[in-house]
Amino acid sequence: MNAERQSKNRQFRREPARRVFAAELREARLQFKDGDDEKSPSFVLLPSGERCNRIFLVGKMTQKDKRGDQNVFYTVRVEDPSGMFFINAGSYQEEAMRQIRQIEPGTFVAVIGKPTVRTTPDGAVFISVRAETVIPVDEATSLTWVLDAAARTLERLDHYGSTDDSRKAREFYTIDPVRQRQMVYDALVRIQP
Numbered sequence: 001m002n003a004e005r006q007s008k009n010r011q012f013r014r015e016p017a018r019r020v021f022a023a024e025l026r027e028a029r030l031q032f033k034d035g036d037d038e039k040s041p042s043f044v045l046l047p048s049g050e051r052c053n054r055i056f057l058v059g060k061m062t063q064k065d066k067r068g069d070q071n072v073f074y075t076v077r078v079e080d081p082s083g084m085f086f087i088n089a090g091s092y093q094e095e096a097m098r099q100i101r102q103i104e105p106g107t108f109v110a111v112i113g114k115p116t117v118r119t120t121p122d123g124a125v126f127i128s129v130r131a132e133t134v135i136p137v138d139e140a141t142s143l144t145w146v147l148d149a150a151a152r153t154l155e156r157l158d159h160y161g162s163t164d165d166s167r168k169a170r171e172f173y174t175i176d177p178v179r180q181r182q183m184v185y186d187a188l189v190r191i192q193p
Contacts, residue, residue, distance in 0.1 A: 015053035017112050019149040020046060023082035023183050025055070028127055030172050031117040044115040044127070047173040048156035048180060049166025055129060057085055058110045058137060058145035061103060074100045076134070078109060081146055081190035082183055086128040087111055096131035103134065108142045110135050146191050150184045157181060 030045040043051040059080035067073045074097055076087040089096035096113070103109060113129040120126065157177050160166050169175075 015041060017054040017056035018046070018050060018052040019145070019152040020052065020055050020057070021082040021149055021153060021183065021187060022057070022059070022078075022080050022085045023187075024048060024153065024180065025085065025115060025127055025129075026083055027173070027175070028115065029117060029125055030168075031115075042114075042116075044117055045165060045169055045172065046156070047169055047175045048153060048177075049160050049163065049169040050156050051165050052115060054112060054132070055115055056110070056112050056145075057129070057149075058108065058142045059085065060142070061105050061107050061109050064100065064103070064105050066101075072097065076100055076131075078111060080142075080149075081187035085111070086126075087113065087131050087134070088128055089131040089134070093131055096134050099134040100131070103136055108137045108139055110137045110141065110145070143191050146187060150188055153184050154181065 024047055027047045028044050031042060032045070033040045033042050035041070041053045043053050045051050057078065057080065059078040061076055062079050062084075063077040065075045067075070071091055073090045074088065078085045078087055089100055091097075111129065111131055112133045113131040115127060115129050118126045118128070156166070157180055160177055161170050
């Protein structure tokens with residue numbers, strides 16, 4: 001009975017949303033399931049060595065496109081100081097679609113969503129975020145997020161190679177931790193007045 005309860009608790013526990021810059025997420029290529037059943041969570045392994053099932057990002061919405069009439073689907077671009085996130089929301093993300101519909105490009109937004117890696121038939125790799133929630137925020141919140149994302153990225157790099165996930169990332173990716181630190185530095189410089 002206790003093992004059954006633990007299994008149920010584990011199934012319904014939400015994964016924390018990781019703070020990650022667009023430039024790092026864009027380099028992610030490895031997606032895997034943690035378990036064998038269909039409800040097992042899917043993770044993307046970040047190049048800096050941490051798995052993420054959900055991410056938290058903040059930036060300026062630069063573009064919003066609505067597709068379809070019956071099966072509405074939104075694609076959104078959100079820019080942080082390191083690059084662009086590609087966000088989408090369809091009929092299964094009804095709350096996110098409703099929120100996106102009310103937000104105009106040029107607005108700073110906070111997004112929680114699930115990253116997904118897709119490979120096209122010609123071999124190109126594309127990573128996007130399936131939105132769970134998208135809310136407008138002010139520029140001060142965006143700046144605070146940049147500082148927080150920078151701190152989390154540097155923490156991952158400080159532990160690079162010392163955990164199972166970061167060792168897996170070291171084997172799979174050919175990242176240069178110095179270049180990753182430079183990306184963080186460049187993002188911080190871009191938010192300076």
